[in-house]
Amino acid sequence: MSVSVLVVDDSPIARKMLRKALPADWDITVQEACNGQEAMLAYRAGKVDVMFLDLTMPTMDGFQVLETLQAEDLNCFVIVVSADVQPLARERALGMGAIAFVSKPVNAEGIRTVLREYGVMV
Amino acid sequence: MNASANVLSGDQTDALQEIANIGMGQAGDSIARIWQQFVELSVPRIAIVEADRIPALIHHFVGDGLVSAVRQAFHGGFRGEVLVVLNTGNRHELGALMGYDGPLEPHEEEEMLLDVANVLAGACIGGIARQLGADMGFSAPSLIGTDLDAHSVVRPDELSVATALCVEVCFNVKIHQLSAHLIALLPREEVAALGELLDRFLCTL
Numbered sequence: 001m002s003v004s005v006l007v008v009d010d011s012p013i014a015r016k017m018l019r020k021a022l023p024a025d026w027d028i029t030v031q032e033a034c035n036g037q038e039a040m041l042a043y044r045a046g047k048v049d050v051m052f053l054d055l056t057m058p059t060m061d062g063f064q065v066l067e068t069l070q071a072e073d074l075n076c077f078v079i080v081v082s083a084d085v086q087p088l089a090r091e092r093a094l095g096m097g098a099i100a101f102v103s104k105p106v107n108a109e110g111i112r113t114v115l116r117e118y119g120v121m122v
Numbered sequence: 123m124n125a126s127a128n129v130l131s132g133d134q135t136d137a138l139q140e141i142a143n144i145g146m147g148q149a150g151d152s153i154a155r156i157w158q159q160f161v162e163l164s165v166p167r168i169a170i171v172e173a174d175r176i177p178a179l180i181h182h183f184v185g186d187g188l189v190s191a192v193r194q195a196f197h198g199g200f201r202g203e204v205l206v207v208l209n210t211g212n213r214h215e216l217g218a219l220m221g222y223d224g225p226l227e228p229h230e231e232e233e234m235l236l237d238v239a240n241v242l243a244g245a246c247i248g249g250i251a252r253q254l255g256a257d258m259g260f261s262a263p264s265l266i267g268t269d270l271d272a273h274s275v276v277r278p279d280e281l282s283v284a285t286a287l288c289v290e291v292c293f294n295v296k297i298h299q300l301s302a303h304l305i306a307l308l309p310r311e312e313v314a315a316l317g318e319l320l321d322r323f324l325c326t327l
Contacts, residue, residue, distance in 0.1 A: 010165065011140040013133075016327050056143065056163050083147030088160040104144050105253060 002027045003120075004047050008039040008065070009054040009081070014104065018052055018081060021108045026121050036060025040068055048076045050120055053098070055082040055089060066096035077120050081106055129170050129287060129313050134320040138289065141323070142166040145249030146291040149304070152245040153238070153293060157219040164292035171288050174278040176307070180207065181272040183290050183303050190231075191275045192239035194263040196247050199256020200316045202286075202308035204247060205266075206239035207275055208301070213268075215298045232265050239263045242304050246291065254319040283309035287316070 005028045009015045015032050022028065031047070033039040037060045042048055055062035062080060069078065080093040083104040090101045100114045115121035130138065143166050154161040171179050184207050191207045208216070217226045220234045240263050251258035266275060287308040294301045308316060 011136060011143065013136045013140040013324075013327070014143075017140075020327060056147075056165055058165055083144040084163050085147050085151045086154045086160060088154070104147065 002029050004028070004049045005030045006033060006039060006042050006048045006051045006076075007031070008033045008036070008051060008057075008062070010034050010057040010059075011054075014054065014081075017104075018106055018111075021106045021111045023108070023112050023115065023121065026115070036062065036065040036068075039065055043069065043076065044072075050077045050079065052079050052081050052102075055080060055084050055093065063092065063096065066093065066098060070097050077118065079114060079118075079120075129310065130317055130320070133324055134317055135168055137320045137324055138316070139166050139168055141250050141253045141320075142168070142246075142289050142291060144253060145246040146293075146304075148249040149242045149245035149291075150293055152241050153302070156241065157295060159219065159295045159298065162294040162296060164294075167288075167290045169288045169290075170310075171286055173281045173284055173286065176276055176278060176281065176286065176288070177273045179288060180205070180275050180303075180305065183207075183292070183305065184209070184272040184275075186272070188269045189272055189275065190235050190268040191266040191270060192235050192263050193266055194239055194243045195261040196243070196258055197261075198258035199251055199254060199319055200308060200312045202306055202312060204239075204243040205275060205303075205305045205307065206235075206242055206263075207272070207303045207305065208235065208238065209299075216300055219295075219298065219300075231268065235265060235268070236263045238302065242293070242302060246304055247306060254316075254323055256319055281307075283307070283311075285310040287313050 007015050007018050033042055035057050053062045074097045078098045080098045080101045085103045093101050099118045146163055150161045150163045189207050194204045289306040292303050
């Protein structure tokens, strides 16, 4: 059964770059959300196994998504993908339940390494 | 704000916004390491503006209150000018974050503002250029002034362009009520060069 992946970023280019960096041999179905609210709608619909989450977004940012997910018993793998590369942003995101933090711009090797490291992809 | 119609295509604008976002992240990290504070980052804003509208746009970005401003030109893959506009309500706190003790002498304040601008502009514009595969050089930054009204940071008659592409990012340190806005202005004739670089970037996706 394929893994359900949600790519959350307000930038269509960033979503495209992330999708391109996902392993071609990973059996997945990919949905996109352009803000935190859309991400939460998809999550609550119960169809998200892995969420790639940007931090800096209008409407509902990545930290607010992590906060809400924690309040609702986080039940998916969240990998933060952010241009905000401050150590405190990384610590804060990991402290709020994200399993990994990937700096933008993403690259295929970096994404594959993270997926393998956390057992999301064998 | 995303009004860059007729100058950049929708895809080019989206690419510029994301590339500016990454450049801003690198600049935010650089200044956060100096200030030893967490810096909140905004979503970059892009607009095409006529020169006589630039003062109002800067006021729209920065808001009311007095500001200090520094300008720095850049050249290479594309040419333009960066304005770094800081709120000056807490200049002593900014001085402390920059490692100065006690009240600032005027020359220390100028030195501090130039340093902040240099770090932000170098990291942000340098980061944008790197992603676009462009070399970029910078002139020395110069102080426009302190205790300025946001409307008077630039005068339209000082600008050598009739229309400019404006990219704005904001860095905030909430506990010190400190904010710095970086506004990059590209003359309209430089937008074609930027557009070519953006097209090359888009072809890699």
